[in-house]
Amino acid sequence: MSDPIRTGPLRHQPGRRQFMAAFAGGLLAAPIAAQARQVGKMYRLGFLRDGPPPDTFVGALRQGLRELGYVEGQHITVEYELARTSKELPAAAARLVNLKVDVILASGTPPVPVAKSATKTIPIVFVAAIDPVATGVVASLARPGGNVTGFAGFGSELMGKRLELLGEAVHKLPRVAVLSQATNPGNTEYIRQLERAAQTRGVQLQVLAVRDAGDFERAFSEARGASGLIQFDDVIFTSYRQRLVGLAVRYRLPTIYGFKEFVNAGGLMAYGPDYADLYRRAATYVDKILKGAKPADLPIEQPTKFELVINLKTAKALGLAIPPSLLVRADQVIE
Numbered sequence: 001m002s003d004p005i006r007t008g009p010l011r012h013q014p015g016r017r018q019f020m021a022a023f024a025g026g027l028l029a030a031p032i033a034a035q036a037r038q039v040g041k042m043y044r045l046g047f048l049r050d051g052p053p054p055d056t057f058v059g060a061l062r063q064g065l066r067e068l069g070y071v072e073g074q075h076i077t078v079e080y081e082l083a084r085t086s087k088e089l090p091a092a093a094a095r096l097v098n099l100k101v102d103v104i105l106a107s108g109t110p111p112v113p114v115a116k117s118a119t120k121t122i123p124i125v126f127v128a129a130i131d132p133v134a135t136g137v138v139a140s141l142a143r144p145g146g147n148v149t150g151f152a153g154f155g156s157e158l159m160g161k162r163l164e165l166l167g168e169a170v171h172k173l174p175r176v177a178v179l180s181q182a183t184n185p186g187n188t189e190y191i192r193q194l195e196r197a198a199q200t201r202g203v204q205l206q207v208l209a210v211r212d213a214g215d216f217e218r219a220f221s222e223a224r225g226a227s228g229l230i231q232f233d234d235v236i237f238t239s240y241r242q243r244l245v246g247l248a249v250r251y252r253l254p255t256i257y258g259f260k261e262f263v264n265a266g267g268l269m270a271y272g273p274d275y276a277d278l279y280r281r282a283a284t285y286v287d288k289i290l291k292g293a294k295p296a297d298l299p300i301e302q303p304t305k306f307e308l309v310i311n312l313k314t315a316k317a318l319g320l321a322i323p324p325s326l327l328v329r330a331d332q333v334i335e
Contacts, residue, residue: 064283126150130186160197273303
C-alpha cells in the first residue's frame with residue numbers, strides 16, 4: 001500500500017487522483033505583489049506528476065506563489081494531474097493541454113519528455129528532473145531553447161558522496177545494493193558514476209531495478225546480506241515512503257535516501273538537494289513566464305541547498321553507532 005495521504009475533493013476527471021486537503025486554501029489571504037499579474041486575469045497552472053508528491057513539495061510551491069502575490073481562486077488555479085503510473089502520464093498531460101493551462105509544471109523526471117511531446121506551445125517548467133541535457137529535454141543549461149526550462153535535480157557526482165556518507169555510518173561496505181526505477185532514463189548515468197565511486201573504494205555494487213511497487217519485496221529479498229542500500233530519487237519511491245522504510249528495517253539494510261521525508265518516516269539517513277527549495281524557486285519561473293518571459297531564455301537552474309539528515313533512533317535499531325564526526329555535519333539529527 002502507498003502512504004496514507006490526506007485527500008480532499010477535486011473536480012473529477014478520468015484518471016485524476018484526489019489531492020491533499022492539507023493544501024486547500026494554501027494561497028488564500030496572501031499579500032498581492034505589485035505587477036504580479038494582469039488585472040482581472042485568472043491563470044491556470046497545470047501540475048503533472050506520476051504519483052502524489054510529498055506535501056512539503058507542493059507546500060513550498062504554494063509558498064513561492066504566495067510570496068509573488070498569487071492568490072488561489074482569485075488570480076490562479078492549480079490543476080493537478082497525478083498519474084498512477086508512468087504509462088498514464090501521456091493521457092494526464094493531454095488533459096492539461098485540453099484545459100489550455102498557461103504553464104505546465106512537470107514534477108520529477110518522467111513527466112518532462114511526456115509534457116514536451118504533448119505540447120510545443122504551452123510553457124513547461126520542470127522541477128528536480130535528472131540531467132535535462134543528457135536526456136535531450138533541453139539544448140543546453142544556459143539556453144534551453146523550445147518551450148521547456150526549469151530546475152535540475154542534482155549532478156551524478158552526488159552518488160559518490162552518498163556512498164561515502166553511507167560508508168562513514170556503516171564503517172564497512174563490502175557490498176552495497178542500489179534501488180532504482182528501471183523506466184527512468186536518467187538513472188543510467190547515475191549508476192555509471194556510482195560504479196566508478198564504488199570501484200575506487202573497493203565496494204561491490206548490486207543494482208536492483210524495479211518497475212513498480214510490486215517489485216519492492218523481490219528487490220529487498222535479493223539485497224539480503226548487503227552492507228547497505230542506496231535508494232535513488234525516483235518519483236515512484238516517494239509514493240511508498242513508509243513501505244520502503246519498513247522493508248529496509250525488516251531486512252536490516254542501512255539505507256541512504258535522497259529525500260529527508262524518508263528519514264522523517266523512519267529511514268536511516270538522507271543526503272540530497274533541498275527539494276522543497278527547488279519547488280519554491282520554481283514559482284519564480286512560473287511568474288516570469290506569466291509576465292511574458294520565454295522558457296527558451298530562462299537558464300536551467302541547479303540546486304543551491306543540500307541537506308544531511310540522520311535518524312539516531314533507526315541507527316540504534318540497526319545496531320549502528322553513528323560517529324560524532326558525521327553527526328556534527330548533519331543539518332538535522334532525529335533522536
